[in-house]
Amino acid sequence: MVQPVVAGPWSGSGVTNMSFSTLLYRYFFFGWLFKDVNRGNLLERAAAWRHNRDQARWLPTYMRRWVGCGLFFYGLGMTVESLLHAPAFSVLFYVPCALSVPINAVIGAAWVGLRIVPAN
Secondary structure, eight states: OOOOOOOSTTTTSOGGGSOHHHHHHHHHOOGGGOOOTTSSOHHHHHHHHHHHHHHGGGHHHHHHHHHHHHHHHHHHHHHHHHHSOOHHHHHHHHHHHHHHHHHHHHHHHHHHHHHHSOOO
């Protein structure tokens, strides 16, 4: 059986063997893409920095995912509030919507920082 080609930062990393919770985590959080630039000697740190700059191309994808989730939860909150007239219940949907804003701010700052800051 021929396996399909998986395009993305996870290609070749055994995606088929990961649990659903790991895949869900990797779908929304990007920390696993980057290497620590504070470890190793000068050459290893420079290689980690170049790796991180290359991986920054995926950050807009994560931003789009969080914007989509934020809009989805905002729509659910509006629907629950208007149809059920239950503002207390709609908070369950407005809070994740509001949390997507600072997450996008962090992703945007990381993306700009990795694109603008020159290599040492």
